[in-house]
Amino acid sequence: MEADNSLIATIRDELKLVQRVLIISHIRPDGDAIGSLIGLGKALMDAGKQVEMVISDGVPTNFRFLSGSELVHKKPHGEFDYRIVVDASEVPRVGSALDRQPGVDLNIDHHITNTNFGRNNLVLTDAAATAEILARYIPSLLSITISPDVANALLTGMITDTIGFRTGSVTSGVLRVAAMLLEHGADLSQVYYKGLVQHPFPAIRYWGAGLGRMQSEPGIVWTTLSLKDRAAVGYGGRDDADLINVLSSIENMDIALIFIEQPSGRVKISWRVCGQSNVDTDVSQIAQQFGGGGHRAAAGAEVDGGIEEVEKNVLNATRSYLSVLLGEPVSLEH
Ligand code: 5GP
Ligand code: MN
Numbered sequence: 001m002e003a004d005n006s007l008i009a010t011i012r013d014e015l016k017l018v019q020r021v022l023i024i025s026h027i028r029p030d031g032d033a034i035g036s037l038i039g040l041g042k043a044l045m046d047a048g049k050q051v052e053m054v055i056s057d058g059v060p061t062n063f064r065f066l067s068g069s070e071l072v073h074k075k076p077h078g079e080f081d082y083r084i085v086v087d088a089s090e091v092p093r094v095g096s097a098l099d100r101q102p103g104v105d106l107n108i109d110h111h112i113t114n115t116n117f118g119r120n121n122l123v124l125t126d127a128a129a130t131a132e133i134l135a136r137y138i139p140s141l142l143s144i145t146i147s148p149d150v151a152n153a154l155l156t157g158m159i160t161d162t163i164g165f166r167t168g169s170v171t172s173g174v175l176r177v178a179a180m181l182l183e184h185g186a187d188l189s190q191v192y193y194k195g196l197v198q199h200p201f202p203a204i205r206y207w208g209a210g211l212g213r214m215q216s217e218p219g220i221v222w223t224t225l226s227l228k229d230r231a232a233v234g235y236g237g238r239d240d241a242d243l244i245n246v247l248s249s250i251e252n253m254d255i256a257l258i259f260i261e262q263p264s265g266r267v268k269i270s271w272r273v274c275g276q277s278n279v280d281t282d283v284s285q286i287a288q289q290f291g292g293g294g295h296r297a298a299a300g301a302e303v304d305g306g307i308e309e310v311e312k313n314v315l316n317a318t319r320s321y322l323s324v325l326l327g328e329p330v331s332l333e334h
Contacts, residue, residue, distance in 0.1 A: 001124050001126050001127050001132075001133075001136070001173065002124075003122055003124060003133075003137065007120065007122060008122075008137060008140065008141065010120060011106060011120055011122065011141055012140065012141050012142075014082070014105070014106075014120070015044075015047075015049075015082070015141060015142065018049070018081040018082040019049060019050055019081055020049075020050045020052075020078060020079060020080045020081050020082070021044055021049050021050065021051050021052070021080065021081070021082045021083075021084065022051075022052050022054065022076050022078075022080040022082070022083045022084070022101070023037055023040055023041050023044070023051065023052070023053050023054070023084045023085075023086060024037075024053075024054045024055070024076075024083070024084070024085050024086070024088075024094050024097040024098065025037040025054075025055050025085070025086050025087050025088060025094070026055070026087060026088040026093040026094055026095075027055070027056050027057050027093060027094065027095040028057060028238070028239060028268075029055050029057060029059070029060065029063075030160055030161070031063065031156050031157055031159065031160025031161065031195050031196070032087050032129045032130050032131055032157035032158075032160055032161040033055065033086070033087045033088075033130075033157075034055070034059055034060070034063040034066065034069070034072075034153075034156065034157070035063075035066070035129075035131045035153045035154055035155070035156035035157030035158075035160070035195075036086040036087045036108070036129075036130040036131045036134055036153075036154070036157050037053050037055065037072065037086055037087075037153075038053065038066055038067075038068040038069060038071075038072070038149075038153040039131060039134050039135075039138075039150045039151075039153035039154040039157065040084065040086060040108075040134050040138070041053040041068060041071070041072075042067075042068045042147065042149050042150045042153065043134075043138045043142055043144060043146070043147075043150045044142065046142070046144050046147055046150070047142040047143070047144050050078075052073065052076055052077065052078055052080070053068075053071055053072045053073065054072065054073050054074065054075060054076050054097045055072055055074070055097070056074055056075070056094065056095030056096050056097050057074070057095070058072065058074050059072050060237070061200075062194065062195070062198070062199075063156065063195065065190070065194045065195075066149075066152060066153050066156060067149045067152070067153075068149055068153060075096065075097060076097065076101065080101070082105045082106070083098070083101055083102075083103065083104050083105050083106070084104070084105065084106040084107075084108065085098075085104050085106070085107050085108070085109075085117075085118065086108045086109065086130050086134070087108075087109055087110075087111075087129075087130040087157075088107075088109060089109060089111035089113045089114045089115065089293045089294070090113070090114070090115045090117060090293065091104070091115075091117050103119065104117055104118040104119065105118065105119050105120060106118050106119070106120045106121075106122065107120070107121045107122070107123065108122045108123075108130060108133060108134065109121075109122075109123050109130055109133075110123070110124055110125055110126075110127040110128070110129060110130050110132070110133060110295075111123075111125070111284075111293060111294060111295060112125045112284060112295060112296065113284050113287075113288065113293030113294060113299075122137070126169075127169075128158060128161060128162050128167070128169040128170055128171075128174045129157045129158045129160075129161035129162065130157060130161075131153070131154040131155070131156070131157025131158050131161070132154075132157075132158055132174060132177050134154055134157075135151075135154045135158070135177045135180065135181055136177060138150070145184070146180075146181070146184040147184070147185070148184065148185025148186065150184070151181040151182075151184040151185050151186035152181075152185070152186045152187060152190075152191055154181055154186075155178060155181045155182075155186040155188065155191045156191050156195045158174065158177070158178055158181075159178075159191055159192055159195055159196055160195055160196055162174070163196070163245055164192060164196055164197075165178070166275070167297060168297060169295075169297070199241060199242065200235075202233045202234045202235040202236075203235055203237075203241035203242075204241075205233040205235070206225065206229055206230060206233045206235040206241050206243075207241060207243045207246065208233075209225065209226075209229035209232070209233070210223045210224070210225045210229070210240070210243050210258065211223070211243070211246070214247070216250075216253065219253060219254040219255065219279075219322050219326075220253065220254065220255050220256075220257070220315070220318060220319065220322065221247050221250050221253045221255075221256050221257075221274070222247070222256065222257040222258065222259070222311075222315065223243075223247065223258055223259075224258070224259045224260075224261070224307055224311060225240055225243070225258060225259070225260045225261065226261045226307065227261050227262075227263065238260070238262060238263075238268070239260065239268070240258045240260050240270060243258060244256060244258050244270045244272050245272075247272070247274075248272035248273070248274045248275060249274070249275055250274065251276060252276075253274040253277065254273065254274055254277040254279045254281060254322060255271060255272070255273060255274065255277075255281060255283060255318055255322060256271070256272045256274055257269060257270065257271050257272075257314065257315070257318060258270045259307055259310060259311050259314070261307045262302065265304060265305065265306070266302055266303065266304055266305070267302070267303055267304075267305060267306075267307050267310040267311075268300065268301075268302045269287070269290065269292070269300060269301050269302070269303070269310070269314055270298075270299075270300050271283035271286060271287060271294075271298070271299045271300070271318070272297065272298050273296065273297040273298070279322070279325055279326065280325070281296070281297075281321075281322070281325065282296040283295075283296065283297065283298070283299040284296060284299040285321065286299065286314075286317055286318055286321050287299035287300060287301045289317055290303050290314065290317070291303065316332045319332060320332065
């Protein structure tokens with residue numbers, strides 16, 4: 001994983017000259033969105049900059065243990081000389097956070113579907129997490145030492161995007177970067193437990209609803225989660241509470257999907273390549289057919305429609321994708 005030297009030099013020179021910096025990450029933030037935002041935000045503060053950190057949806061409660069999370073706002077307030085977006089593959093992913101901003105000066109990301117929407121684009125698609133890119137380049141970009149708070153935030157991004165260092169994106173280099181963060185004061189067991197393993201009681205009951213409806217056919221496992229399921233157990237989020245990590249651990253499967261009913265007639269879809277699959281799958285290609293994006297092994301989209309209709313269409317597209325990949329005749333259900 002190596003960025004172009006002249007790009008790094010350009011970004012370093014630009015950051016030296018600016019004072020008021022806006023950093024934004026994506027809606028429905030995951031650990032890499034939050035960890036990258038706070039890690040870079042706190043590092044810029046350590047370098048003497050005035051920083052505002054913004055995520056349209058705010059910080060989910062499970063990441064509020066991170067020091068600096070209390071500084072994240074839902075929209076920008078001040079005036080800025082420089083605008084940075086982290087961990088977002090395209091501008092619509094940041095929601096309303098860039099409204100009334102003139103453009104993005106720096107786009108830092110690792111998604112293969114990134115549209116290079118920034119004036120500068122530090123996009124390294126072989127990085128395991130945006131936080132890994134930041135951990136590697138912050139010291140030279142900002143001429144600072146990584147503090148324990150920055151290290152904890154960046155390790156959160158790396159641990160969550162690699163599901164605890166178990167995805168195919170984990171290399172010896174990724175583990176070396178993580179070790180470097182521990183040397184700078186990151187608390188591995190705290191970040192691992194609070195950022196990845198621990199869930200509120202209602203979230204696990206919510207899993208129960210999804211697990212009870214789980215279905216499978218050769219290669220594909222899926223389930224649905226409804227607004228009613230969330231109301232029944234008192235789960236406050238709009239997401240799957242990470243249930244997809246359970247589905248993607250089921251043996252002899254290639255692709256796991258979850259359909260999550262949203263307010264106002266929309267459905268959120270998550271795709272994952274299952275852990276032990278040996279089919280060379282790129283689920284971001286299926287997600288892109290539905291206006292979404294992501295990575296080869298993890299992708300998402302949100303579409304209009306009722307949950308049954310969306311489930312049928314998306315499953316058919318997923319079946320077709322897998323059949324073509326396996327060289328089998330396509331058989332679709334109607
Ligand atoms: P998740 O299924 O956890 O929401 O997302 C998996 C991956 O796909 C993440 O890297 C996320 O950023 C990306 N992703 C999820 N939903 C969308 C979407 O609607 N558009 C794009 N471009 N990427 C998405
Ligand atoms: Mn990420």
